[in-house]
Amino acid sequence: MADPKKYDNRLGLKGWWGGGRWGFERYAYTLHRLTGLGLITYFVMHILVTSSRAFGADAWAEWMGNVAGPIFHVGEFLVVLSFIYHACNGIRLILVEFGFVVGKAEEPIYPYKTSLNKQRPLLIVMMILAALFVVAMGYDYWMLH
Amino acid sequence: MSKQDTGARDIRFIIRRFNPETDEAPHNKEYTVRVEPGMTVLEGLHQIKGEQDATLVWRFSCRMGVCGSCGMLVNGKPMLACNSQILHLTNSVLTIGPLPNFKILRDLVPDLMPMLKNHIAGKPHIVREDFDPALTPTDEYYQTPEELVRFLQFSYCIKCGCCMAACPTMALDLDYKGPMPLAQYHRYNADTRDGGFEERAKLAGGTGGVVRCHYAGECSNVCPKGVDPARAIQLMKRQLVAGYLGLAKQQEPCGTIGPDPNARHREGVPPPPPFTIDRK
Numbered sequence: 001m002a003d004p005k006k007y008d009n010r011l012g013l014k015g016w017w018g019g020g021r022w023g024f025e026r027y028a029y030t031l032h033r034l035t036g037l038g039l040i041t042y043f044v045m046h047i048l049v050t051s052s053r054a055f056g057a058d059a060w061a062e063w064m065g066n067v068a069g070p071i072f073h074v075g076e077f078l079v080v081l082s083f084i085y086h087a088c089n090g091i092r093l094i095l096v097e098f099g100f101v102v103g104k105a106e107e108p109i110y111p112y113k114t115s116l117n118k119q120r121p122l123l124i125v126m127m128i129l130a131a132l133f134v135v136a137m138g139y140d141y142w143m144l145h
Numbered sequence: 146m147s148k149q150d151t152g153a154r155d156i157r158f159i160i161r162r163f164n165p166e167t168d169e170a171p172h173n174k175e176y177t178v179r180v181e182p183g184m185t186v187l188e189g190l191h192q193i194k195g196e197q198d199a200t201l202v203w204r205f206s207c208r209m210g211v212c213g214s215c216g217m218l219v220n221g222k223p224m225l226a227c228n229s230q231i232l233h234l235t236n237s238v239l240t241i242g243p244l245p246n247f248k249i250l251r252d253l254v255p256d257l258m259p260m261l262k263n264h265i266a267g268k269p270h271i272v273r274e275d276f277d278p279a280l281t282p283t284d285e286y287y288q289t290p291e292e293l294v295r296f297l298q299f300s301y302c303i304k305c306g307c308c309m310a311a312c313p314t315m316a317l318d319l320d321y322k323g324p325m326p327l328a329q330y331h332r333y334n335a336d337t338r339d340g341g342f343e344e345r346a347k348l349a350g351g352t353g354g355v356v357r358c359h360y361a362g363e364c365s366n367v368c369p370k371g372v373d374p375a376r377a378i379q380l381m382k383r384q385l386v387a388g389y390l391g392l393a394k395q396q397e398p399c400g401t402i403g404p405d406p407n408a409r410h411r412e413g414v415p416p417p418p419p420f421t422i423d424r425k
Contacts, residue, residue, distance in 0.1 A: 005165040006248035006256055015245065015316020022222075022363060026313060029361035096360050099383035105298045105335065108371025115376035116362045 025116060028123065032089050035082035042079045080137050088130040092122050152182040156231055158189060160201065161218075161242035163249050171242075171249065174198075186219055186226040186234075186241065190253075203253035210369060213303030216310070217253050218242040223307035225369045244310035246323075257306050263326035264304065267348055269333060272341030273398060279422065284401040292337045292399075299332035299377050301370045308364035308374050320353035324364035327355055328374035331381040340398040346385055355382050 016030045045067075052063040095101050101122050102115035155177050163171040176193045187205055194201045206212040208227045215226040219241055220234050231239060247255035271278045278284075308324040309315050315323050330345045349355050355378050364374040387393040410416070 007163050009245050009249050011245045011316035016313045023366045025362035029359055097382050099379045102376045102379045105295050108298050112371030114365040114373040116365055
């Protein structure tokens with residue numbers, strides 16, 4: 001018998017955002033991926049720009065001039081923000097993914113408490129830490145330079 | 146006699162419809178249902194099918210959150226239709242669609258076969274080298290209550306697919322096996338009666354395995370049975386890494402008690418029926 005026609009209902013990128021009232025960890029997951037992509041983009045640009053030094057001091061000066069505008073200045077701060085978030089959330093994920101803060105299996109009793117409840121204090125601590133780093137770096141970046 | 150407010154109200158159901166014979170893509174259709182307090186989404190669907198539109202199709206069986214057939218996307222969140230009371234969800238509009246991240250067979254019926262194939266591939270049963278549990282089903286195992294708790298939570302899975310529909314990695318990653326099959330790999334790996342870890346480790350550690358999970362946690366948020374697949378996957382990651390690094394405790398599967406040598410057949414008690422499987 002021929003396979004019946006089916007409609008592919010995979011959510012794609014939309015699935016990263018959920019229905020608008022999902023758990024906080026989903027948004028931490030999505031932001032982690034976006035900041036990761038941002039950092040990779042910066043890394044590629046960084047390699048391209050600094051490699052211009054191989055073509056002499058004039059090429060280096062020209063490239064540095066190209067990336068000295070206010071857009072790149074703001075962009076660099078976004079890289080700092082991405083790095084802080086990615087690092088703080090990454091430390092949480094390393095601990096979670098090695099099973100250290102998700103708790104042991106337990107009898108599910110309604111209303112169910114899951115591993116999300118177990119690791120949430122760590123999530124809150126890491127986000128407060130990230131916020132402190134953002135304030136400190138923001139002060140340094142915008143006020144002292 | 147004064148009129149009492151019974152709490153009943155008209156609720157607008159917006160239901161995603163898809164007929165593979167006539168439709169190219171799903172579309173929404175609206176119905177209005179008089180909803181009484183305590184009425185479940187499943188009962189609302191029955192009312193529509195019985196009184197308004199006999200062509201509406203969905204899957205259901207037990208009506209009490211045990212069989213896992215009626216998983217669907219209700220007001221944007223995967224849940225069991227039989228387990229969810231309408232007036233707990235809304236006072237006006239209820240949107241119902243099939244579980245995302247599965248292909249739609251018709252209306253609210255998802256194709257769960259890809260999920261179940263991955264589940265079956267992980268041998269969801271006790272695997273032993275010393276004997277076949279299917280051929281000696283009457284033997285009891287030496288297992289402590291503490292050892293039971295290590296996997297009991299994960300054994301409550303009813304394969305409804307809600308976790309797969311909620312997972313953001315499933316939404317984009319075609320290779321990912323998904324929270325349900327992976328949690329069930331751990332359910333058997335954590336069972337001291339089982340000796341199939343090596344076989345399941347190849348699946349769980351390979352392409353589309355546990356490393357694709359980055360703990361969005363939605364599987365555990367939506368699970369109607371409190372199974373917590375996210376926990377199972379993270380615990381299995383630790384087990385796998387420990388195995389690769391040679392740090393895992395080497396433990397043989399627990400033994401069986403065997404038949405009681407003092408047991409005697411009592412007179413007057415009819416003999417048990419013959420085995421339904423071949424005991425060689």
